[in-house]
Amino acid sequence: MRPVVLAGSTVVLTVPGPDDVDAITAACRDRSIVRWTTVPDPYTRADAQRFVGDVVPAGWEGHxxxxxxxxxxxxxxxxxxxxxxxDPSAAEIGYWIAPAARTRGLATAAVNVLCDFAFRADGLKLGRIEWRALAANLASAAVARRVGFRFEGVQRRGVLQRGVRHDAWVAGLLPDDPRVPADGWPM
Known part of the structure; x- marks a missing residue:
């Protein structure tokens, strides 16, 4: 798949590159990002270099x-x-926002822009986007809920984080789901 830039009214989504290594390194050392994601801990500059040099290009090549x-x-x-x-018609979404940029609605805007593209016929043509997070990750859940993801349940020990299995919350968004806050979320 060829890289594509996506834009909304408040966010622009571009491919991360070498100029982003320092920002990624700093953000991924934030205790809440470490707590709620699967990034290495401690997170090093070499991890960020590997991310932009290997993980990002491989991701674009592998859908x-x-x-x-x-x-x-x-x-x-x-x-x-x-x-x-x-699979060819479904993907799992993941995101994080650096501490200084939180509470500005950027995560919600980015998730909306990405989901729009993912469902479009001239985009990825997905039939389902799944959201999973460590149970009790209220900030990530609030974003998914605002976008319209429907809470589907708890996946017992569904996430492996640095060698330890944790319960996960799971939600899904389908192309025809309304993009309004969904009820039924644990809060």
Whole structure:
């Protein structure tokens, strides 16, 4: 798959590159990102270099694209968002926002832009996007809920994080689901 830039009214999603290594390194050392994601701990500059040099290109080649979240095309990296292909018509979404950029609605805007593209016939033509997070990750759940993801349940020990299995919350979004906050979420 060829890299594509996606833009909404408040976010621009671009491919992360070598110029983003320092921002990724700093963000992935944030205790909440370490707590709620599967990034290595401690997170090193070499991890960020491996991410932009190996993981991102391999993802684009393997239908699991990753974007940098920015407010302008040439602005600083404020987070990342991506899809992990589950099969030809479904993917799992994942995202994080750097501490200084939180509470501005960037995650919600980025998830909406990415889901729009993922469902479009001239995009990825997906029939389902799944969201999974460690149970009790209220911030990530709030974003998914606002976008319209429907809570589907708890996957017991569904996430492996640094060698330890944890319960996961699971939600799904289908192309015809309304993009309004969904009820039924544990909060």
């Amino acid at each position: 699991s694209p990753v974007w940098a979240v920015r407010t302008t095309a040439d602005g600083p990296l404020l987070g990342t968002i991506g899809l992990i292909a589950r």
